[in-house]
Amino acid sequence: MQEDSEGFRYPVINSELCIHCGLCHKVCPAEHMPEASQDEKYAFGGYHNSLYVRKFSTSGGAFTAIAQEWAEQNPDYFLFGAASKGLAVFHYGIDNIRKLPVICKSKYSQSRIGDTFVQVRDALKSGKKVLFSGTPCQVAGLKAFLRNADTANLLLVEVICEGVPSPLYIRKLDDHIFKTYGSRIKKLDYRSKGQKCSPESFKWDFQRMSLELEDGRIFEKDRWFNPYWSIWLQHLMSRPSCYECPFTTTERQADITLGDLWGVHLYCPELYGNNGGASLIVCNTEKGRTLWQAAEKRFTGHALDFETALKYQGPMRKHIDVNPQREECMNDLADESMSYSEICEKWAKKPDAKLLFQKYVWGNRQKVFVWNLKNKK
Ligand SMILES: Cc1cc2nc3c(=O)[nH]c(=O)nc-3n(C[C@H](O)[C@H](O)[C@H](O)COP(=O)(O)OP(=O)(O)OC[C@H]3O[C@@H](n4cnc5c(N)ncnc54)[C@H](O)[C@@H]3O)c2cc1C
Known part of the structure; x- marks a missing residue:
């Protein structure tokens, strides 16, 4: 895998070793899309009963509930997900549920698969029950x-995804931090719900990026003032293939699809859970549904109408559009003479008064x- 000038990695064939068997083409999903499930969908919304799990999950902790159930049902299990170390994001397998936090939480950068596909294949061959x-x-x-x-022992869980951003931005941020504070980023939580574990302080739809430096200092930045989210969500630095992603439809490859329960305050406010985070769970196969329905006991929530949930989930309906200024922005990011501050000044939008009012004065929480007051009467 080799990185291009935008920081994205692509497979490169070593022509000296290649025996022209064509297997790489045969297993490329871009060339041969695997079959999606035709089973009836089952959608569910809610949040994990454990406050601790919710705090250390991006949405409502559905992934933890599924992993816990998988480990409880299967004594010989393996769990694969995305882990991180510093700025690096990579797939990793664990065989002990106590290590689960390592592969929890969304890292908004493409993870390196490494040899985990081979590990999955070998684990299945040796009779283990694998969740990927x-x-x-x-x-x-x-x-x-x-x-x-034989994939009878394999459970596939996917996140709803609207693309991955170029790692060049975060690297520039790290260099900026180092120049300013003399210490590099040790831990990066893209969507921290806050430092305290109390429901009053949770900030799911008001997340902050939290940076822990090697010297122990912690910095947090509100979502609405964070240039990272502004630049990425203007679709200025996504991976080129994400602009034509064939997976952004209701035809899903995984047994279970997980996302945020966006729109919760509009169509099921009883599941808002004091802004502690709420999950949308979509079961695409019978296998996924059976597992999820067993995991539901760890959750507060209820079944949802799939079509209604879909209205609030753009990435399950369509891929992102290319921003015509993407190329210029990527050139700036790749330009070593352009500083982090110059990038932010040129490309990030500052929040306007309306947004600030919506987020800080009269937001979803309020x-x-x-709604709760009215319904208690
Ligand atoms: C790149 C990305 C884009 C996303 N975009 C959307 C979106 O547009 N709308 C939406 O509703 N939800 C989106 N999500 C999903 C959402 O952020 C949560 O991951 C999901 O709701 C599960 O949260 P949870 O509370 O159940 O568990 P968590 O414990 O937060 O679980 C996170 C899960 O995501 C996996 N994961 C984390 N980072 C990566 C990564 N870089 N690559 C692959 N897998 C990863 C973990 O292994 C784990 O399975 C996105 C996630 C990612 C990683």
Whole structure:
């Protein structure tokens, strides 16, 4: 895998070693899309009963509930997901549920698969029950890689995904931090819910990016003032393939699809859970549904109408559009003479008064609070 000038990695064939068997083409999901499930969908919304799990999950902790159930049902299990060390994000397998936090939480950068597909194949061959989680393209890649292997013992979990940003931005941020504070980023939580573990202080739809430096200092930045989110969500620095992603449809490759329960305050405010985070769980196969329904006991929530949930989930309906200024922005990011501050000044939008009012004065939390008051009467 070699990195291009935008920081994205691509497979490169070593022509001296290649025997022209064509297997790489046969297992490429971009060339041969694996079959999606035609089973009836089952959608569920809610949050994990453990406050601790919710705090250390991006949404409502559905991934933890599924992993816990998988480990409880299967004594000989393996769990794969995305872990991180410093700025690096990579797939990693664990065989002890106590290590689960390592592969929890969303890292908004493409994870390196490494040899985890081979590990999955070998674990299945040796009779282990394997749960693999990743983005929809990674799940499709694994399915294609496994070809005709017996996958009865495999559960596939994917996150709803609207793309991955170039790692160049975060690297520039790290250099900026180092120049300013003399210490590099040790831990990066893209969507921290806050430092305290109390429901009053949770900030799911108001997340902050939290940076822990090697020297122990912690910095947090509100979502609305964070240039990272502004630049990425203007679709100025996504991976080129994400602009034509074939997985952004209701046809899913995984047994279970997980996302944030966006729109919760509009169609099921009882699941808002004081802004502690709420999950949308979509079961695409009977296998996924059976597992999730067993995991539901760890959750507060209820079944949802799939079509209603879909309205609030753009990445399950369509891929992102290319921003016409993307190329210029990527050139700036790749330009070593352009500093982090110059990038932010040129490309990030500052929040306007309306947004600030919505987020800091009259936001979802307040709306749900009023809804609760009315419904208690
Ligand atoms: C790149 C990315 C984009 C996303 N975009 C959306 C979106 O547009 N809308 C939406 O509703 N939800 C999106 N999500 C999903 C959402 O952020 C949560 O991951 C999901 O709701 C599960 O949260 P949880 O509370 O159940 O568990 P968590 O414990 O937060 O679980 C996170 C899960 O994501 C996996 N994961 C984390 N980082 C990566 C990564 N870099 N690559 C592959 N897998 C990873 C973990 O292994 C784990 O399975 C995205 C996630 C990622 C990683």
